[in-house]
Amino acid sequence: MKHSVKLILLILFFNTYLLAGANNYYKELSLQGNWSFKIGDNSDWSKASYDDQNWKKIDVPSSWEDEGYQGYDGYAWYRRQIVIPVSVKDRKLTMELGYIDDVDEVFFNGTKIGQSGSFPPYYSTAYNAFRAYEIPLNLVNYDKPNCIAVRVYDAQIEGGIVRGEVRIGISDIAIIPDINLNGTWNFNTGRDVNESKSQKIVVPGRWENQGFYKYDGYAVYSRTFTCPTTLTNKKMVLLAGRIDDFDQVYINGKLVGQTGDYENRKHSDKYSEFRNYFIPTGFLKAGENTIVIKVYDEQGEGGIIEGTVGLITQDKFINYWKTNRKER
């Protein structure tokens, strides 16, 4: 059994390890075809170690109504494994899951990497949002099977990973932070952190897809992170991703960077720009630190939308940009 799984993976790998032209991907790994599938809902199903041998198979993409689950609305999970070759180590990996009806959250080797829409009791659909989630590279086991688990909630009519491109896109050399801050953050609308009212949100990702449909205005992202002693005496750069529209970033209560005029909110054209904020030596404490990113969104999509978020030493940051400079 195990042998045949390996063989299937190997075949999948060679069939799909192709140059992709249209999407700026240098290569791609297809995720189309057979996934393991089970209706119901259980948090254990997100785990990489969970044994899904007895699950049914389902063809992806397709609505589960077409795959023998006629009339089913509610929760279901998709699982599969994918081998990512060591030859693409350091490359940026983007998981595309096409269109999912209605709500999903995605786990890579057991860690949540993205969500679109929101689950009951605060249900909101994201059926018309194309799913693209950056895979934090610290989660990847190269040349070994990696586990993808997708929790889906469908409110009505067709459900599941229904259509569109389903793949892992491999693009530019990724910037790899020393402290990765992609993942789950606390989120409040308004200007200030309010722990009792905060909700979870995945960074990066537009907040419209995470339960704040059509929300414009102020919002605050917050979380803690651990800084090893070895980094406290280093010049660091905070990669804050692409933010729509204005932002102010505080570490341990002190302003460390901002883009646009957050207070006066004069029109900003920086919504397509990636933020790099420079943190002086000795600013980070060994152990726990807090980071707060205040955002004001004028209109349209909002939030920390895209990019690797984290802290990197300035030396590695300089080296990354120098290695990836382009010839004129």
Add this chain to the structure above:
Amino acid sequence: MANLSGSWYFSVGDDPQWANPKTDVSGWDKIYVPGEWEEYYKGYNGYAWYRRNFDIRSFPKDEENLVLLLGKIDDADEVFVNGVKVGQTGSFFPDYQTAYNVDRQYTLPKDLLKATNNTIAVRVYDEGNQGGIVSGNKIGIYYDNDNALLSLNLSGNWKFSTYREPDVQDINFDDSRWKTMKVPSSWESQGYANYDGYGYYRKVFTLPQTFKDDNLYLSLGKIDDTDKVYFNGKMIGRTEDLESYNHFNRSNAYRMFRIYRIPSHLIRASNVIVVEVHDQQQRGGIYEGPIGIVNHKNAHILLEQNEEEFWPNSVESVFHSIFNW
């Protein structure tokens, strides 16, 4: 002259040590100046530094009026020559202010320069979109035609306040509590980010006896937006928008070159100039030179060298009869 366009050492990141000529940058990348760094560093925002060396062997030995031109820098910069800061335009975090549309022009103190192996370092911060030393017809060190025409150069530190005080015209007025402001340079680049409104500049200086017989003018370069200028307590000139000026349009007064005649009976050995500036929006203050006293022959040349191509009809400027004597 030293043409500094061409290949410069370049690195993203930020480190005050990079201003020091002893810091080895031979491992840095090289990029072409002028040009936006996105040509090589697609999507890069944040700090980056430029470095290169230059010689000034070709300059006349006694040259006093050297100016460094760096074209337009996006968004803010500070410049070091042989490790010494020679100027800044725009401002950095936490009082960030862009100056992407300002032509960089820095006076170079002559005693800073050696014949060979001078080092220039430019620290740039780009908030977003294009970044770097992006454009300019002239990038380099030039003989300053404008400053060379001045009989007395008054650029440098002036006193500054945003409050009008009653005795400010008095030569004995104590302005020691006032802030120091570099002239010419916008007040946004000197701690008054986002300040719009009134600003008062004050300068006390002595005039050599030999000047008194000349027909003298005060050059104040360009001021954003309008100004009234007092010499030993008497108004000698003003530039302002006409009353009919359409308030939906931006004032055009900031484009006008200011040169005001100094009536000879006002001139003493020790003199005080007070400039009342009103800024409507964005950049404010005495932002472009030359600043100083000039004789009437050179006043003509200065005006010719600095006159706008068109004369905004929304601006009234009392230029005090330079054409009428």
